[in-house]
Amino acid sequence: MSAxxxxxxxxxxxxxxxxxxxSIRILLxxxxxxxxxxxxxxxxxxxxxxxWFDALRTxxxxxxxxxxxxxxxxxxxxxxLGPVAAGMAAWVGGREQRRGIGDLxxxxxxxxxxxxxxxxxxxxxxxxxxxxxxxAVIYVLAARVVNWGGPPVWPxxxxxxxxxxxxxxxxxxxxxxxxxxTAPLAALGTLLVTVMIFQSAVHAxxxxxxxxxxxxxxxxxxxxxxxVPPDLPIVQAVFLLGFVVVLLGVLGVFSSxxxxxxxxxxxxxxxxxxxxxxACLALAATAVRGNYGFDISLLHDAASDRPIPYTPVCTxxxxxxxxxHPVFSADLAGASAAFAPLLAEVAGLPGAPTxxxxxxxxxxxxPDAGPGHADFTRFDAWSTLAASPGGAPVLEFGFGDPYTFxxxxxxxxxxxxxxxxxxxxxxxxxxxxxxxxxxxxxxxxQKAAGAPADPNQDPSxxxxxxxxxxxxxxxxxxxxxxxxxWLVADLDQLRSGQITLEELP
Amino acid sequence: MSTLIHGEPAVRxxxxxxxxxxxxxxxxxLTSxxxxxxxxxxxxxxxLLQWAVRSAxxxxxxxxxxxxxxxxxxxxxxxxxxxxxxxxxxxxxxxxKIAGRRLPWxxxxxxxxxxxxxxxxxxxxxxxxxxxxxxxxxxxxTAGLIGIGVAxxxxxxxxxxxxxxxxxxxxxxxxxxxxxxxxxxxxxxPGDDVGAAVCAWGFLAVSLLAITIFGPGQRTHD
Numbered sequence: 001m002s003a004x005x006x007x008x009x010x011x012x013x014x015x016x017x018x019x020x021x022x023s024i025r026i027l028l029x030x031x032x033x034x035x036x037x038x039x040x041x042x043x044x045x046x047x048x049x050x051x052w053f054d055a056l057r058t059x060x061x062x063x064x065x066x067x068x069x070x071x072x073x074x075x076x077x078x079x080x081l082g083p084v085a086a087g088m089a090a091w092v093g094g095r096e097q098r099r100g101i102g103d104l105x106x107x108x109x110x111x112x113x114x115x116x117x118x119x120x121x122x123x124x125x126x127x128x129x130x131x132x133x134x135x136a137v138i139y140v141l142a143a144r145v146v147n148w149g150g151p152p153v154w155p156x157x158x159x160x161x162x163x164x165x166x167x168x169x170x171x172x173x174x175x176x177x178x179x180x181x182t183a184p185l186a187a188l189g190t191l192l193v194t195v196m197i198f199q200s201a202v203h204a205x206x207x208x209x210x211x212x213x214x215x216x217x218x219x220x221x222x223x224x225x226x227x228v229p230p231d232l233p234i235v236q237a238v239f240l241l242g243f244v245v246v247l248l249g250v251l252g253v254f255s256s257x258x259x260x261x262x263x264x265x266x267x268x269x270x271x272x273x274x275x276x277x278x279a280c281l282a283l284a285a286t287a288v289r290g291n292y293g294f295d296i297s298l299l300h301d302a303a304s305d306r307p308i309p310y311t312p313v314c315t316x317x318x319x320x321x322x323x324x325h326p327v328f329s330a331d332l333a334g335a336s337a338a339f340a341p342l343l344a345e346v347a348g349l350p351g352a353p354t355x356x357x358x359x360x361x362x363x364x365x366x367p368d369a370g371p372g373h374a375d376f377t378r379f380d381a382w383s384t385l386a387a388s389p390g391g392a393p394v395l396e397f398g399f400g401d402p403y404t405f406x407x408x409x410x411x412x413x414x415x416x417x418x419x420x421x422x423x424x425x426x427x428x429x430x431x432x433x434x435x436x437x438x439x440x441x442x443x444x445x446q447k448a449a450g451a452p453a454d455p456n457q458d459p460s461x462x463x464x465x466x467x468x469x470x471x472x473x474x475x476x477x478x479x480x481x482x483x484x485x486w487l488v489a490d491l492d493q494l495r496s497g498q499i500t501l502e503e504l505p
Numbered sequence: 506m507s508t509l510i511h512g513e514p515a516v517r518x519x520x521x522x523x524x525x526x527x528x529x530x531x532x533x534x535l536t537s538x539x540x541x542x543x544x545x546x547x548x549x550x551x552x553l554l555q556w557a558v559r560s561a562x563x564x565x566x567x568x569x570x571x572x573x574x575x576x577x578x579x580x581x582x583x584x585x586x587x588x589x590x591x592x593x594x595x596x597x598x599x600x601x602k603i604a605g606r607r608l609p610w611x612x613x614x615x616x617x618x619x620x621x622x623x624x625x626x627x628x629x630x631x632x633x634x635x636x637x638x639x640x641x642x643x644x645x646x647t648a649g650l651i652g653i654g655v656a657x658x659x660x661x662x663x664x665x666x667x668x669x670x671x672x673x674x675x676x677x678x679x680x681x682x683x684x685x686x687x688x689x690x691x692x693x694x695p696g697d698d699v700g701a702a703v704c705a706w707g708f709l710a711v712s713l714l715a716i717t718i719f720g721p722g723q724r725t726h727d
Binding site for chain 1: 560588
């Protein structure tokens with residue numbers, strides 16, 4: 001009986017499982033060793049400088065909305081961190097060949113793939129640590145200014161995987177094609193690809209280019225009134241994961257030239273990653289730019305389009321309150337000032353809006369063509385008159401530019417567009433205004449908009465007759481209190497066409 | 506004795522030998538710096554630049570197409586600068602510095618040759634593309650970027666010299682978007698801006714002088 005025979009077998013743990021655990025333990029130890037020895041921390045000062053210069057400074061000027069602040073991750077953190085990580089990882093990946101220890105390393109007990117996986121793990125670990133720090137800074141700073149909602153998680157996941165993909169690309173390039181030009185070409189090449197794809201994707205309404213994590217600048221109110229659908233982020237995350245797996249498979253195939261078993265495993269990994277990438281590309285090709293984000297019909301859950309409940313912030317003490325989403329509470333004063341002249345003229349009149357309410361820009365019925373469409377395209381702000389659930393009219397408005405109420409042109413456009421809408425509804429709710437109604441409309445529009453009504457604004461409206469224009473001038477010249485009192489008393493008769501031009505005060 | 510009798514042919518033969526050995530030395534120096542590979546990489550940048558600028562400018566009716574073309578152009582200029590700066594890395598370190606007295610001239614000649622190649626490549630790259638800022642601006646910007654890259658080679662060595670042009674691209678892209686006026690961000694300045702020209706060409710000249718005198722940094726091992 002030998003000594004080996006006397007050693008009792010551990011119950012319930014087969015040799016194969018123990019061997020696998022041992023391999024994992026060794027890989028972890030190797031990775032920890034690589035983490036300690038990795039030159040990746042050399043990139044941290046540069047990444048920190050780029051992060052401060054580009055991402056942080058840009059982020060400070062973005063609106064205090066979670067979706068907007070989270071967009072710094074794909075639009076700035078990824079181009080700042082990803083290429084530097086790719087370049088550094090390429091340098092790390094080419095270490096064995098650069099130091100001429102390839103043959104020496106081949107004689108070690110562990111396979112080359114495992115050895116390189118440890119190096120890759122350390123490089124990716126350092127990169128993800130830098131990414132986590134950048135994300136934490138952005139989200140902490142955002143949390144101090146955003147007053148509604150919670151931090152979006154999907155951008156963090158997708159960009160984290162994208163950063164890992166950059167790092168892996170560089171590492172594999174360095175391992176497979178070692179040389180002095182590999183690091184610069186990996187860094188700037190990945191940056192070039194990112195910029196080129198962003199350029200194609202940013203204006204794309206659909207197509208496979210949307211697979212890029214840096215594919216759009218989100219609309220101002222995405223994720224505010226409705227949740228951003230997770231369709232595309234899911235596909236992007238799986239694609240990036242598949243891409244990393246493909247690259248690791250390539251690394252395995254190149255590293256395991258002498259081991260048939262390992263080469264088979266690497267080929268399987270490579271095929272699995274490729275399958276995931278192809279499937280995700282096919283799914284991304286069906287993505288379309290929806291009202292609240294990108295939708296993929298196969299993955300889209302209609303329930304995710306339900307509005308997010310919120311309590312609007314409204315002006316206090318006014319006859320007709322102006323309300324905005326709490327995220328836009330800083331714009332309440334601007335919105336109130338924009339609609340104030342109109343509301344002063346129509347408050348208390350039958351048919352006047354009971355409130356002015358901000359809604360999702362995507363939910364506004366926008367003009368498809370004509371001057372109205374051009375105005376909307378130029379100023380990204382619009383309004384419409386709708387009925388509340390109780391039947392009372394509500395003036396709804398939306399805007400897509402964070403500086404809408406600081407731009408006189410945009411405010412003037414919003415005012416010019418909403419004033420005829422509301423006044424027309426009050427004076428001639430059934431359309432086809434008579435001469436007296438036309439005159440009162442013109443006078444009120446002049447008072448509320450601060451300028452004479454432009455007969456060219458709506459091509460379908462004929463220019464007023466001289467008598468109508470004269471009556472309008474006469475009515476507009478009345479003090480506001482007097483004209484308002486006359487309207488309160490005589491609006492019903494005016495609407496029913498019982499008042500003639502001559503009877504107007 | 507024969508040299509004394511037949512002095513002139515011997516001197517000529519010696520000069521020829523010296524010329525041949527110098528040529529051989531230069532060739533070996535270029536090979537050790539991977540200049541042929543660098544030349545191929547630089548020349549490949551020309552069609553890439555053509556394609557990138559044309560595709561950016563081809564986005565008709567889209568706001569920002571012009572800035573996008575300028576940023577892409579700047580990025581490929583940064584690629585050429587990174588290639589030049591990586592090629593100037595010396596693989597032999599201190600031993601080379603003490604062995605070769607002609608090394609500074611070899612470094613200068615190599616740097617000038619690669620710079621000329623890079624400038625030629627970017628000129629070809631934007632030829633006929635309608636690049637908004639014009640060919641001279643692209644050449645000026647590339648010269649400045651090469652200056653940054655070569656300065657980084659002198660300071661931290663060729664392996665990490667690409668970080669300089671890459672980082673400056675971020676600054677330059679920002680300057681192009683926000684239309685910065687300072688001459689230090691020369692990519693955002695027009696061709697007739699004297700300050701930008703002085704900064705870019707001055708940076709190149711000072712960096713070439715520095716690499717000639719001090720050689721590439723040896724902080725990292727090849």
